[in-house]
Amino acid sequence: MPEGTDEKLLLVLDEGTTSTRAMLFAADGTPVGSCSQPLTQAYPAPGRVEHDPREIWHRTLACAREMVEKAGGAGRIAAIGVTNQRETVVAWDTATGEPLANALVWQDRRTADFCETLRHKGYEDEVQARTGLVLDPYFSGTKMRWLVENEPAVAEAASAGRLALGTVESWLVFKLTGGEFLSDASNASRTMLLPLDGASFDQGLCDLFDVPHRALAQVVDNAGEFGTTLPELLGGRIAITGLAGDQQSATVGQGCLLPGQTKATYGTGAFVLSNKGHAIPKSSHRLLGTVLFQLAGKRTYALEGSVFVAGSLVQWLRDSLGLLGTAAETETLARSIEDSGGVVIVPALSGLGAPHWQPEARGVIAGLSFATGRAQIARAALEAMAHQTDDLARAFAADGAGWTSLKIDGGMSANDWMAQDIANVLDIPVERPDFVETTALGAAMLAGVGAGLYPGLEDAAAAMRGSVRQFMPDMADDVRSSRAAGWRNAVSAA
Template sequence: MSGIIAIDAGTTGVTCLYLDAELNVRVRAYAEFAQHFPSPGRVEHHAEELLAAVDRTLAEVVSDPLAKDAVAIGITNQRETVFACERSSGRALAPGIVWQDKRTAPECARWRAEGRGDLVRERTGLVIDPYFSGTKIHWMLREHEGLRARAERGEVVFATVDTLIVEHLTGARRWRTDATNASRTLLFDIDARGFDPDLCAWLGVDPGWLPEVLPPRSDFGRTDPARCGVALPILGTIGDQQSALLGQGAVAFGATKLTFGTGCFLLVQCGEQRPVAVQGFLTTLASDAVGDVSYALEGALFMGGALVQWLRDGLGIIADASETEALAASVPDSGGVVLAPGFTGLGAPYWDAGARGALLGLTRGTTRAHVVRAALEAIAMQNAELIELARTEGGLEVDELVVDGGAAANDLLMQMQADFCGARILRPAEVEATARGAAVLAGLGAGLWGRADQVPRPALEVFEPRLDDTERARRLDHWRESLARTLSRS
């Protein structure tokens, strides 16, 4: 029976799956790679470490006899992270700057003050923020000695993670990206579907230094068996959040998904027509039912599962993320503790790169259980604030949300999310919708299905809201008041 290999290159690790034609996961491999924090506010990846994780997981999957019937590969990835690569060899010339990195915050503040935000919003659907790739490229060209001169000689290409992986696996030296990843660069006109000369000139980037842009479902080349042990076509690449939207089958207008990954991401499918902008939300490109380009609204939060990682790696109060549910459930509430999540600034709806994290409301009675519960509440409250904004500002009726991502396996967190949102939470039995979306794209390209809404769907578990509207509003107001104390512009 034919199947698909999906590569999901996330922020902290790479997952590789083999899925059969019913989209059942038959083989799974995972490898973490290092995060580098050279100074406060800076987050980097080394390309060779990321690609080694791709190689290791792909080799493990293709060596399994169950994966012998694979007919194509789909790739999904963390989106705004960017590398400067040598065009002729594929070698990264410097560490990649990760989407969480804030080194360009001062320049972004200056550009906003100069009034550039309206043009950026009109052309790209985004806001001026260190989050996006274009400001990182601008920094690289200024700070890495000789890089601009090499770029001007045609020797450099700036690659997001999808482009880096495709080039690595194919060795074809044909640098390609897809429209969903391109739409996160701050350089791409989402209506004209091309890199915008005005925005490129603003950030000092020649469009020729950027990859060719294809629709998500496209032929991105064939893997080199000498590099990865298999010769298969790569028939789709897509940014991770758009991939999760597709993987959840959210291809009808208004369909909504919420991903719990390193960050949290709320996406609403908007189809062929660009939606009216909603304050605090981004307008971005996604995939429709056949793998072509569509529009979506997005609320992007920087600290989701990363809060749990901080509890483990930063504070050392848990040994494993799986401990959080039982520990948080051991207390009836957070004891008044609020964990403000601005560790890398705040995304939607504040877009405040200068915000900072804080633990508020501590008493002598505070225990690690209260702190852990406060972390889970912070994840759920951030999402609840976005959903309330979508209702009040966007006029959207959000009665239910399909969820995915590693933290979605936490039952207590899902119940909190239902309570704080006042919406039903629908959790598939398989929560890895990001990789599933990449598999759907590649399967469409391989002819396994005609449309994404014909793809088999997993069973759903439902979490019903229990808080009444009055208590929910009180909790949300208290969250906003607490968060306001950590904003740089408050």
């Protein structure tokens, strides 16, 4: 805690895919402390990804306790903001508060066949028109159906009226408060069960996806009063006043509060969101319409492109193939050579996301030769980030939402070589904040607004956003065109 001040702090619980953390922020956005613990990834079969909800809860709580102690006790915390991996589904018993099965993670593809069945029956246009989403196992609704149909304990709780189906923020709030069952509008809009113009989960959509409507949470704003923590958890009651899905939170943290402002987050996956104001976004190029945030019942929307594999590609090269000692090594290797030697990686390890939406696609490493080494593969992995982003940029432009600049964040964005390559391939300026953990910062902003520390998000952004670095494009047109052609050929192979 800053010395010599009585200023209260904001505590953010940032529950991600591979780790969970707690962070403390001062009112001016200065990070005061951070605690992180890893989360175990379970892969019970190809295309299946699971988490243990108990581990999510216990490790989040442990990090929160460490930060409360650092702050000097619960009385030093003004409010809590929660941000989370989206689309991941937890099923639990509302009577016991215990999970009934492993959580199905957003990367899980086990419901691909059901999505294809609905698509063949002609439901995709209706679903996209109402929810902004395409029929894909990425989203929460079909995961909820799978749990009810395949996990006996979940089905039994549903029959008894004790079942809760929620995304991760719902699970954490329920545990923190001892029973509040809420879902913020940004997370709720990722389920395929919430109409973009609807205040609550829709019975007709629940019927389409065979999800019990009464097992779903109350949909709430992204800033407000969402309950207080049980005193025995953190040494006192602390108000929870901010909730948001991680990508929406990062968009807020980047200060993309005006229509047209666009950010890309490079974490486990890569996610681009462009603020569309109060107009419900429409896409004819397989982008997504989503709730960016909801305040006082009024929604601001975003157009989104989602890429399933970004940082997880580097993790795979490191942990599964043993080609890297650390993720940071990719930058040194990329700089050590003039080009990738014709090597192109399409990282469709969990299928292809936007704008392709090919859940059965598989990864491709093309252009291998005896001259290929670690450096070429590492560079091609980083180049894949720029090319996946460029695919999205073309789709956004075709939907009338072209980018004039791009704000980037997330763990991978700290790689200067990659940031410059994105600017080169997109041929637009790229801006990166000095503090790249904008997901947590956005949750702090929302919590501050919900706690009354700031009159609105614009005031929070003005108070909390720091300095930035800009990367300007510097690539010859013929090199850019050659790179793009090689990428398109490799995507066709995927």
